[in-house]
Amino acid sequence: MSRIREKFAELSAKKEKALIAYIMVGYPNENATISSVRGLVKGGADIIELGFPFSDPLADGPIIQNASMISLENGTKINRFFNIVKKIRRETDIPLILMTYTNILYHKGYPEFITEAKNAGIDGFILPDMSIEESKEYLASAKNMTDTIFLISPNTTKSRIEKIGKSSSGFLYLVAVYGTTGIKTGIQNYTLKAIKEVKKITSGKIPVGVGFGVSTPDDVKKYVKAGADAVIVGSAFLKLIEQTPQNKLELRIAAFTKSLKRQTIIT
Amino acid sequence: MKYPKDGKFGEFGGKYIPETLVPAIEELEENYLKFKDNKDFKKELDYYLKQYAGRPTPLYYAKNLSEKCGGAKIYLKREDLLHGGAHKINNTLGQALLAKKMNKKRIIAETGAGQHGVATAMACAVLGMKSEVYMGYKDTIRQKLNVYRMNMLGAKVHPVKSGSKTLKDAINEAIRDWITNVESTYYLLGSAVGPHPYPVMVRDFQSVIGEEIKVQMKKISKTPDVVIACVGGGSNAIGTFYPLVDTNAEIIGVEAAGKGLKSKYHSATLSAGSKGVLHGMMTYLLQDDEGQITETYSISAGLDYPGVGPEHSYLKDTKRVKYHSATDAEVIDAFLMLTRTEGIIPALESAHAIAEAIKVAKKSKKSESIIVTLSGRGDKDVEEVQRYLSKHVKN
Ligand SMILES: Cc1ncc(COP(=O)(O)O)c(C=O)c1O
Secondary structure: OOHHHHHHHHHHHOOEOEEEEEEEOOOOOHHHHHHHHHHHHHHOOOEEEEEOOOOOOOOOOHHHHHHHHHHHHOOOOHHHHHHHHHHHHHHOOOOEEEEOOHHHHHHHOHHHHHHHHHHHOOOEEEOOOOOHHHOHHHHHHHOOOOEEEOEEOOOOOHHHHHHHHHHOOOOEEEEOOOOOOOEOOOOOHHHHHHHHHHHHHHOOOOOEEEEOEOOOHHHHHHHHHHOOOEEEEOHHHHHHHHHOOHHHHHHHHHHHHHHHHHHHEOO | OOOOOOOEEOOEEOOOOOHHHHHHHHHHHHHHHHHOOOHHHHHHHHHHHHHHHOOOOOEEEOHHHHHHHOOOEEEEEEHHHOOOOEOHHHHHHHHHHHHHHOOOOEEEEEEOOOHHHHHHHHHHHHHOOEEEEEEEHHHHHHOHHHHHHHHHOOOEEEEEOOOOOOHHHHHHHHHHHHHHOOOOEEEOOOOOOOOOOHHHHHHHHHOHHHHHHHHHHHHHOOOOOEEEEEOOOOHHHHHHHHHHOOOOOEEEEEEEEEOOOOOOOOOOHHHHOEEEEEOOEEEEEOEOOOOOEOOOOOOOHHHOOOOOOHHHHHHHHOOOEEEEEEEHHHHHHHHHHHHHHHOOOEOHHHHHHHHHHHHHHHOOOOOOEEEEEEOEEOHHHHHHHHHHHHHHOOO
């Protein structure tokens, strides 16, 4: 069983849902990334998504776009990224997911990139512009190596959810809103409906995580109540990182994480 | 390739898109297939192309230019005479009409030089639809005349300040808008790029250029020896080439070599790029050694793009079409030469094709003939050319 699935099994036994945190590596610098990860672990995050920047992040809103640009300007490269992952791995066993865009993997070669990522300690991938139609080589390269987490949307048809579910491992990522990543206020009824629908279709075969626009403890609470197995928070962490001086980063991230994590425990 | 079902030209093309867009892309493909051979749809489009846009465009024998070069006869396919001043209207009328059949109320588009934005605004005005156009901030400055035109035509222009602030970023922003407003909105893409079915659909709407050339050639009594068009995303080129790939003509696409292919300042994707995935398609791209897309440069905003239509990537790899490039300096020379010999001011994009035609003509026999697609007129560029000349030509 993959580290990600083990984590879901462990949580399920404790009657908890997963809190997944996203940060952009190298934003605003490498030290901040290490401090943030420490804060996330301390605060009780269950899984961490590490963003690797791409020049053209077309599924991302202004916050992650800006973080990508700054990370690239700081010289974030594939090798340095993997070195940071190794450094994190020496401190923690938490499942790590790499989120980036297809071209980064394609350019290096799917097998080469995935092998290197696995060796550094990456457990899975999220590629928002990878469709199942184009995923043959990607899936073949990731087989028995890392999980492949595909995204679905509230407008994805039932038959397609079934197909995507078959190509996914680790969990299935339900995009909460029509739109890009970012901080949104309020929860849409169509999202709550989609969670129930997707849970029904997947019937427990794979956990369902909800992300995009999730930013407060109250959001987490409502999605968990609607049946999500995991809730993913990204832009809100980046915003906090932007506003926090380096020496307070670990503590503040830990505190915010704790406030989110609390809502995933079913009482 | 007539209609590649999976959207693949060899290994190129495909659909690399966020899942939210899948239903929209499927709806688009379904409707495109339904209407593309529909008699009434074709009749309506044909009406607008003829009565509104001004088709067919002449195939003009540029006698003075030909004699000046001293070789082959150069014929110009006069897309510059179309309403709006460029070939873009062929595609926007087709897609806007399709959007109308699909009951889409809101049209979004990206634009580089502003020509596609203007053509979108015109098509939407005449068909009674609302349009919003994303345009790189840099391009809103160097093509500001077109920003005014779009505004006057009732389109809302959104300057894009992310990334390199040019066409590629305008496409990113249009895609983000589409993801957000997927149910209500039709994305009217302006070149033969993007996820399937756009590259095929845009090619089909632009193929009227090559189809007319085929008929007009008969009057000249022979097939052309050489066919030339400029390549940004590649829509005027594929529209010219596609109906002619079965002939014996030598076909040449011309990219922007900017300040030279050895400098970093160019946008010659096929001449200097490598394979990758951007904007929903697998194609040749200008990228660094880690797969980050690099910033491009061209004196012509319409060619300033780090990708290219997937069918061109295929035609390059199968060697049916040659892809050359022209530098800014060569383009300015060609621009002035056509202006002064024929009294035709070409768009800077089209002047890339003219530059290549001049090179080819000088080396060819008088009995040979060259067809060049003059994709647009250059009124939008006179300021840019003036700037270039005052910087580069002393006295
Ligand atoms: C006159 C003209 N020609 C050519 C182009 C390049 O586009 P494409 O390669 O799609 O024909 C543009 C784009 O703005 C244009 O305005």
